Amino acid sequence: MIELRDVHKAFGPNHVLNGVNLALPKGESMVIIGGSGTGKSVLLKCVLGLVTPDKGEILVGGAPADKGSRDAFLARFGMLFQGGALFDSLPVWQNVAFRLLRGAQKRPKDEARAIAVEKLRRVGLKPAVADLFPAELSGGMQKRVGLARAIAAEPEIIFFDEPTTGLDPIMSGVINELIREIVVEMGATAMTITHDMTSVRAIADRVAMLHGGVIRWTGPVSEMDATPDPYVQQFIHGRAEGPIESVR
């Protein structure tokens, strides 16, 4: 479904991606792990075309991501941004239903609102939240609204950038389950970035570790614990000693 071939991206002298190769089959859930600042968010943005790679190819459904109709391409995606990226001029429900209120997927206001409230419920938020503004919510609540917005139009491909950071353990559990459900029930293809190893085990079919601008290791989640790769081992056990430097 998604394939990256030798993707490079640098910001000035800062070489973030140095030839990323990655393939994600349809209907699978991949988790990307890797140290802070290794370029995980940049990787997702490259696929969405928000960041233009310097080199390399990105295929979505077999077709190059940067060719063809941009609207049709983006309509297949849902994205949760790391910072939530809610529109602070709009109330929560209009954020969630943004796609349902305009453009190709436009529908009546009541219907859009009902869907928004339902999606909010799925991320553990009460209907009363619908009429608040993003600035009135806590960080974790904003994150969950962002999650609701990402899944509102039931996209085929969903990207989650750290869906559980800033959430309490119970809420994290709810969100992990939700992501799993979306993949299993809706047949969506998901790519999730997370630092939370519990989430990795709950969400992932496959795991990929980004380090030094390349995919250091990738494989089924069941093989993650047994891999001898010292980078993966250090990361999943959270050791200070190992090949990954602690000052980056």
Next chain:
Amino acid sequence: MTLTYPFAVLGRQVLGFLAAVGRIAIFALTGISHLFRPPFYPKEFLTALLQIGYFSLPVVGLTTLFTGGALALQIYAGGARFSAESVVPSIVAIGMARELGPVLGGLMVAARVASSIAAEIGTMKVTEQIDALTTLSTEPMKYLVAPRLLAATLAVPVLVGIGDSIGIMGGYLVGITRLDFNPATYLKNTREFLEFWDVASGLWKGAAFGFIVALCGCYFGMNSARGAQGVGRATKTAVVTASVLILAANYVLTEVFFSA
């Protein structure tokens, strides 16, 4: 090397300046082109109209009121040197309509609107809201920029028209209370010597200035650097650039309109 160094610096700055002008021009054309291609966002347009037009009324009104009053005093003092005090009403009217209404209105709107547009769009940029718009299949140039360009271009001429009237009224109030003009004569002189083109040229200027204000706000907001500092710098640059461009455009338009 040391001899050519200043020229190298100068050359780089000129090139940088030209590149920036080119980028702003392309940005402006892209923004305008989105006004003619669906989907349209009427709600965004109306909100912008309200923000830019309606809420700028008090600022523009007060500015022109005081300026009209001061203008009457100055022209009276100047006119008295060659016993031409009677020109006060017509000069106040012509000065307000042709020059001070649009320029002061434009500058006040630049201070109020270019800054708020740049800060708003800049904040959206650094908090990834612009990226989020794109992923939600909404073109930011169409959703954020085009409505503001149109709203400012339409709203500022109206503000200028109202500002002209208030400024002339300021002159009138000073004229009849402080300078012993007969109210009826003052109004008659104002009406008789003010020509249609005096007012119309000012309104055209207003439209141009409104466009400049929205363009600068949007452009520097969309190109804001990361972080709070980035947004702060974008806001400052937007206001300064809009103000300078307004004054420059004012000169050019005055040449075009009035040098026969």
